[in-house]
Amino acid sequence: MSYLKSSILSKWVMAVTGIVLVGFLIGHTVGNMQLFIGSDTFNTYAAFLQGLGELLWVVRITLIVCVLLHIFTSIKLKLDNYAARPIKYQYKSYLKAKLTSRNMIWTGIMILAFVVYHLLHFTVGTAHPDYYNHYESVVNEKSAVAIDTQGEQIPPTFKTITQDGKTYVIQEEVKSAKTRHNTYKMVVTSFRNPIISICYIIGVILLAFHLTHAIQSAFQTLGLNHPRYFGYITAGSNLLSILIAVCLISIPVSILTGIVGGAI
Amino acid sequence: MKLTLMIWRQECCKKDGKMEKYFLDNVEEEMSFLEMLDVLNERLILEGKDPIAFDHDCREGICGACSLVINGVPHGHHKGTTTCQLHMRKFKDGDTIYVEPFRNKAFPVIKDLVVDRTAYDRIMNSGGFVSINTGNPKDANSLPISKINADLAMDAAACIGCGACASSCPNGSAMLFVAAKVSQFALLPQGQPERTKRALAMVRTMDEEGFGNCTNMYECEAACPKNISVRFIARLNREYIRARLSEEKKI
Structure with missing residues (x-):
């Protein structure tokens, strides 16, 4: 010091x-x-x-x-x-301070x-x-499986993927999740x-x-x-x-x- | 011109004083501030009273002897002038003017408006010089100095050491004075041999004398009767650190 x-x-x-x-x-x-x-x-x-x-x-x-x-x-x-x-001015004016x-x-x-x-x-x-x-929970790990629709009609809410002329439905599954601080909230x-x-x-x-x-x-x-x-x-x-x-x-x-x- | 003056009166060697009120009704616009005080003192003497003590010498703005804090500003509000060059035409009829001594722990009041400014002399003694031994003078042309440095050194050397910087500073810091003195030598070839020693010694003495610390409010620059720029304080900050880092010491 x-x-x-x-x-x-x-x-x-x-x-x-x-x-x-x-x-x-x-x-x-x-x-x-x-x-x-x-x-x-x-x-x-x-x-x-x-x-x-x-x-x-x-x-x-x-x-x-x-x-x-x-x-x-x-x-x-x-x-x-x-x-x-130690003794202050009785009258002080400032020019630039x-x-x-x-x-x-x-x-x-x-x-x-x-x-x-x-x-x-x-x-x-x-x-x-x-x-x-x-706190909020966030997905840590997901697993996804593609299932052949075999030509059936799929409601538009499902996630689908098309490959080689076939349509598959994606089925997601949360394998693990963790909580984190919801700082935003x-x-x-x-x-x-x-x-x-x-x-x-x-x-x-x-x-x-x-x-x-x-x-x-x-x-x-x-x-x-x-x-x-x-x-x-x-x-x-x-x-x-x-x-x-x-x-x-x-x-x-x-x-x-x-x-x-x-x-x- | 009629004026009301509030002037600090303090008896010699006493610790405290007080503001006293004086009325003056025959003030001419052509008078300098000190001549106005002379007129007041003549009256006080004729009345058998103690005249007001104040410092003055050359009365042409170059010696640095006059001081006074006029309406809260050393040497008054008029920019770039000393008290002796401040004329009464800068005031209006009926004004009340406050006159106080420079107030710093390092500048103790001797009497009324006179303060002891030898703290500045002690700072100068610690390094504000170049040591030149006697002998034949060197040919001036063999000592090249760039025009820009010569001009800057002259700007710094304009400092008359009046003490307005430390007295206007809300912190009571003498940095502008020390900065001007360190810079004027640091800019010239004659100042080089003692450059490091000078910066360290002058700053040390400044601190020991009980001046405050600069916080860059730039009030000193505005109050300086010689318009010395705070750029020199930046230069001193550089000079000092350079000196601290490069000082040659036996270890």
Whole structure:
């Protein structure tokens, strides 16, 4: 923890851990957009992530380490900053420091509270067990037998196959099935509760506020500021924050309006 | 022009002070902010009161002695000027103006509006120089410097070390000052031999002096009377990491 002695090294730790977390957030957002494809795709994706085993824990531990370093460093820096100005200005006006950049620690703390709730809700499942505990059974293995129809008429509901001028009826039999977590149903039933949806939307908006400053700030900290491209970095930072927020907010909004999950 | 002034008064060597109200009704538009304070001080002296202490020297915007936080901004709201070059025509009749000293733990108030800015001097002493031994001067043409680097070094060297950056920063960080000083040498060939040592030493002293940490709010750039760009802070971030990674040490 000797890096904390140097303000610039601390900044680098904030920037690097922040970039890792933004990387996760982009992946998380893109993955969640599969909710719009449908229940099966989304649940398959969720089962795939759960099935990663050790790799899942490598990712989780990396994220936990980044989150802890990010929080720990930011609190240390904030306390230093308070100490650097023991007497406040009686009259202070800001020329360039924005509401977002001045309140990173507060949006950060609120995002932390939101993330803890979010994990208890959707990952651990203890916040709302009624919404969490949905399971579905999926076919694991099927056997199929083709039976010669011997020229008989087959109702159109049956699956048939024609080969060498003969028609066969396909008779399928489920040999084994397994249950998997119905993540789709969990998300849909949760967000139908308007209070949960509103909390989620507020959390995402706070996150977007945090990101508009954070992303471009990370580039500045890593020394990547040049008049040739820094304008694009700032614009890209705002654009990415808004894009992430719009994508994530579209989930509860489309569930509340019935666009997604209408059948459940 | 009539003005109401709210000015920080703090007795010498005391820990705390308070804002006091003064009315001034004979302010000319042509006066500089410091001349306006001179007029107020003359009146205070005639009334047998203690005049307001404030720092000033050249009064033409190049020495970095004047300070003051005027209506919440070091050197006032007018961009790219020091307090001595801020004219009263920038204010309106009937305005209330708040005048406070620079507020940083590293800049303790000596009296009223005068602060001790030797923390910046100590940062400079730790590495803000090039060591050149005496002897015959080298032929200038034998030391090529690219025009673009010379211009950038000049932009950085415009820093007058007034302390507005650290005082405007919501975190009280002196990064813009240190960035300007480290950059002006790092960009020139004369600065190369001590480049690594300088970046490490100046940042270490800055941290030890009790300045805050930069969080890229860019308030310093907006308050700087010499319009020094935060690009130099990015350069310092690069310089520092480069120095940390490449420092030659006996192990």
